[in-house]
Amino acid sequence: MSSPSRTDLDLDAVYAFLLEARLRTGERVTGMARRPERGSNLGFGKRIGDGTIEAVSRLTDIGVGASLESSLERIDRALAKLADGTYGICDDCGRAILPARLQAAPESSLCVPCAGRATRRMPPSRR
Numbered sequence: 001m002s003s004p005s006r007t008d009l010d011l012d013a014v015y016a017f018l019l020e021a022r023l024r025t026g027e028r029v030t031g032m033a034r035r036p037e038r039g040s041n042l043g044f045g046k047r048i049g050d051g052t053i054e055a056v057s058r059l060t061d062i063g064v065g066a067s068l069e070s071s072l073e074r075i076d077r078a079l080a081k082l083a084d085g086t087y088g089i090c091d092d093c094g095r096a097i098l099p100a101r102l103q104a105a106p107e108s109s110l111c112v113p114c115a116g117r118a119t120r121r122m123p124p125s126r127r
Contacts, residue, residue: 009099014106015082021107022075029068032061074107081109090114 081087088097092114101108110118 009088009102011082011087014087014102015079017106018075018079018082022072022079025068025071025075029065029072032065032068071107074109077109078107092118 077091078087081089088099088102089095090097090111091109093111095111097108097111101112108115
């Protein structure tokens with residue numbers, strides 16, 4: 001029994017899914033980048049603990065925003081690969097990306113081994 005190949009994927013459905021994901025993610029990024037309404041900013045108080053919730057919320061928003069921007073980059077790369085006929089081919093090693101990975105994460109441009117190596121190369125996050 002042969003394993004499924006990338007040609008077994010419905011590339012039109014993948015394209016439609018990625019376009020929809022790009023639209024939703026772009027809307028979220030735009031919403032986060034929007035300036036707050038006048039008077040909605042709360043200042044930090046003088047007592048210990050004042051403003052902690054606001055500070056944590058801002059830090060969380062920064063992390064979410066960075067994650068959304070990274071998602072947009074991956075989606076755009078997958079759309080470009082669909083356009084040039086290289087969708088399903090790993091950007092690092094040139095081998096086929098398993099269809100199961102593409103079904104689970106259609107924006108993937110790296111095979112599992114290469115994605116694992118890329119994750120290990122990333123610098124540790126500061127805390």
